[in-house]
Amino acid sequence: MIRLGFDLGGSHVAAGLIELPDQVRAVRSVKLPGQITFTELVARMGRMGRELLGERGCSSENPVEIGVAAPGEMDRATGVIRHAYNLDFHNVPLSRALEAEIPRATVFLINDADAAALAEWKAGVLKNYQTAWLLTLGTGVGGGFIEKGRLFFGGRGFGVEPGHMILDRQGPLCTCGNRGCIETLCSGTWLTQAAETAAIRYPHSRLAAEQKAGRPAGGKQVMECYEAGDAAAATIFERYTEQLGDALVSLIALTDPEAIALGGGISQAGDFLYEALNGYVQKYAFFETAPPILRSRFGNSGGILGAAWATLEEEAEK
Amino acid sequence: MIRLGFDLGGSHVAAGLIELPDQVRAVRSVKLPGQITFTELVARMGRMGRELLGERGCSSENPVEIGVAAPGEMDRATGVIRHAYNLDFHNVPLSRALEAEIPRATVFLINDADAAALAEWKAGVLKNYQTAWLLTLGTGVGGGFIEKGRLFFGGRGFGVEPGHMILDRQGPLCTCGNRGCIETLCSGTWLTQAAETAAIRYPHSRLAAEQKAGRPAGGKQVMECYEAGDAAAATIFERYTEQLGDALVSLIALTDPEAIALGGGISQAGDFLYEALNGYVQKYAFFETAPPILRSRFGNSGGILGAAWATLEEEAEK
Numbered sequence: 141m142i143r144l145g146f147d148l149g150g151s152h153v154a155a156g157l158i159e160l161p162d163q164v165r166a167v168r169s170v171k172l173p174g175q176i177t178f179t180e181l182v183a184r185m186g187r188m189g190r191e192l193l194g195e196r197g198c199s200s201e202n203p204v205e206i207g208v209a210a211p212g213e214m215d216r217a218t219g220v221i222r223h224a225y226n227l228d229f230h231n232v233p234l235s236r237a238l239e240a241e242i243p244r245a246t247v248f249l250i251n252d253a254d255a256a257a258l259a260e261w262k263a264g265v266l267k268n269y270q271t272a273w274l275l276t277l278g279t280g281v282g283g284g285f286i287e288k289g290r291l292f293f294g295g296r297g298f299g300v301e302p303g304h305m306i307l308d309r310q311g312p313l314c315t316c317g318n319r320g321c322i323e324t325l326c327s328g329t330w331l332t333q334a335a336e337t338a339a340i341r342y343p344h345s346r347l348a349a350e351q352k353a354g355r356p357a358g359g360k361q362v363m364e365c366y367e368a369g370d371a372a373a374a375t376i377f378e379r380y381t382e383q384l385g386d387a388l389v390s391l392i393a394l395t396d397p398e399a400i401a402l403g404g405g406i407s408q409a410g411d412f413l414y415e416a417l418n419g420y421v422q423k424y425a426f427f428e429t430a431p432p433i434l435r436s437r438f439g440n441s442g443g444i445l446g447a448a449w450a451t452l453e454e455e456a457e458k
Numbered sequence: 459m460i461r462l463g464f465d466l467g468g469s470h471v472a473a474g475l476i477e478l479p480d481q482v483r484a485v486r487s488v489k490l491p492g493q494i495t496f497t498e499l500v501a502r503m504g505r506m507g508r509e510l511l512g513e514r515g516c517s518s519e520n521p522v523e524i525g526v527a528a529p530g531e532m533d534r535a536t537g538v539i540r541h542a543y544n545l546d547f548h549n550v551p552l553s554r555a556l557e558a559e560i561p562r563a564t565v566f567l568i569n570d571a572d573a574a575a576l577a578e579w580k581a582g583v584l585k586n587y588q589t590a591w592l593l594t595l596g597t598g599v600g601g602g603f604i605e606k607g608r609l610f611f612g613g614r615g616f617g618v619e620p621g622h623m624i625l626d627r628q629g630p631l632c633t634c635g636n637r638g639c640i641e642t643l644c645s646g647t648w649l650t651q652a653a654e655t656a657a658i659r660y661p662h663s664r665l666a667a668e669q670k671a672g673r674p675a676g677g678k679q680v681m682e683c684y685e686a687g688d689a690a691a692a693t694i695f696e697r698y699t700e701q702l703g704d705a706l707v708s709l710i711a712l713t714d715p716e717a718i719a720l721g722g723g724i725s726q727a728g729d730f731l732y733e734a735l736n737g738y739v740q741k742y743a744f745f746e747t748a749p750p751i752l753r754s755r756f757g758n759s760g761g762i763l764g765a766a767w768a769t770l771e772e773e774a775e776k
Contacts, residue, residue, distance in 0.1 A: 213745075213746075269613075271612075271614075287605065287610075288613075292605075294589075294714025295589025295606075295714045295716045296589075296714050296745075297714070298746075299714060300714060301712070301714075301744050301745075303711075304744040305623070305711050305712050306625055306704050306707060308628060309625055309626045309629075309701075310626060316744055317742070318704075383627075386624050386636075389622075390624050390708075391712075393618075393619040393620070393621075393622040394619070394620055394623050394709075394712060394713075395613060395618065395712075396612025396613045396615070396617060396618060396619075397613045397614075398614055424635070424636055426619050426634055427614075427619075
């Protein structure tokens with residue numbers, strides 16, 4: 141079976157030809173304009189898909205299964221995206237529309253964080269666990285939960301939203317309207333703001349020099365400057381690992397997972413991040429021993445790979 | 459089959475003869491001394507059990523299945539309590555010891571909050587749900603999670619501890635060593651302290667008058683004074699429902715349950731508590747609709763009833 145995986149983000153759409161369990165044979169990524177209509181998006185995705193198939197010499201006679209990892213709320217059974225807030229799409233029939241673009245295609249939808257969790261569980265660092273989390277640390281914070289050997293879609297099918305657990309109820313306002321959600325304290329957005337503030341407060345820091353040289357403030361910069369011994373970055377790094385550490389402590393108390401993997405840009409930092417986090421949860425988690433905190437294997441390609449895995453999972457459910 | 463359920467608390471032990479699905483035929487409850495050895499406790503439980511069986515005319519020829527709901531960490535397979543901190547018991551073979559006290563008995567252990575959740579799911583307000591929480595609001599806060607039609611014992615078997623999710627990481631110190639755990643903000647202990655403080659601050663309040671008359675400060679008093687229109691109690695009630703509301707919002711974001719039931723003393727308050735909480739989660743929960751927050755059916759007898767149910771569940775697992 142030929143399989144394509146798409147990962148639809150707020151600013152990019154990526155696609156790849158996938159050979160399960162873990163081979164991404166060809167990838168392309170396209171930046172989306174600030175505003176895009178649903179029709180334009182589907183046309184673009186259709187073109188990407190046809191090009192990938194053509195490149196690999198797949199004839200349009202062959203059936204192809206396509207998984208699409210997308211943000212927001214969706215109805216997997218009907219292939220409709222209910223709400224994708226950062227694309228401003230509501231109730232759009234993505235599966236049906238994409239099937240019309242690519243000959244002999246069957247399209248399955250999956251939440252983007254669920255896709256990344258599925259990829260890590262099927263072929264990555266969560267492979268040997270039955271109950272585990274993947275947390276995606278990006279602009280926001282998402283997650284997927286593998287529970288007793290299945291992907292958990294929530295009790296009512298809305299999914300899991302670890303980014304919107306409340307960690308500091310008197311903390312900063314979240315886009316969801318509440319205060320101190322995990323997302324406000326553990327996302328790349330928090331790191332960016334902290335780095336910008338630190339560059340003003342510590343004008344002689346390496347962090348400030350980097351930003352003065354035109355490099356964007358953010359998680360990558362904080363991690364690099366911390367590794368280089370910058371004191372301003374160290375302050376941010378310590379605060380961040382405490383905040384993320386507390387989020388992990390909450391996840392552990394509530395679900396007692398065998399392992400937690402981290403995905404998204406921040407997760408690609410060096411081993412020092414994992415040493416700090418594992419030390420923190422060993423000290424503060426409720427149970428006698430804490431589960432390991434692991435760097436995800438697939439990083440940013442977890443979405444397209446997991447989307448391709450979703451086609452198999454959905455087949456099995458039918 | 460004759461079934462007994464025990465509920466072992468920090469200060470009391472209760473026992474009942476149970477007819478499933480929901481009949482508690484005879485109950486007795488004994489206050490425990492401040493310090494009790496394991497041998498003394500087992501002797502006392504044995505006597506309670508033999509008396510209950512004798513009263514109901516059960517001959518010692520009949521086999522009897524006994525469930526014991528206990529606090530803390532346990533190894534259900536071997537019937538050993540690993541740690542019950544408020545009784546200061548560590549690694550005690552409760553099942554084997556109790557089996558030696560009661561002729562032809564087989565004893566099964568279950569966590570007390572899990573037992574209460576099991577009772578509500580098998581025969582109470584969670585009966586029609588497949589994925590739901592029971593939160594017990596007492597001296598501490600515990601919980602049990604029914605997940606896709608089974609009791610969830612955690613990924614590593616340590617169980618679930620919603621009371622130790624962090625809700626306000628700059629909040630009050632918890633007995634577990636962290637700050638602002640749900641337990642510090644949603645327990646009866648929080649209500650007691652708030653009522654004592656309010657009685658000092660508002661000496662002319664009904665709350666203060668009640669306490670001056672020698673009635674103990676606590677959740678029941680706050681709820682009663684609030685219902686009677688006392689402004690000092692209203693301040694506490696509003697703050698409490700916001701704190702508990704945020705805890706519910708976190709549980710909903712992480713697991714998307716179909717329903718959440720409340721148990722423990724506080725849960726027996728009037729409908730006004732449920733109106734306030736349901737209003738709060740409808741407003742602040744992440745998803746389009748929030749699941750219902752329900753008063754548990756069995757209140758304090760959920761432990762012994764659920765313990766009896768655990769004998770059946772464990773049989774099925776073997």
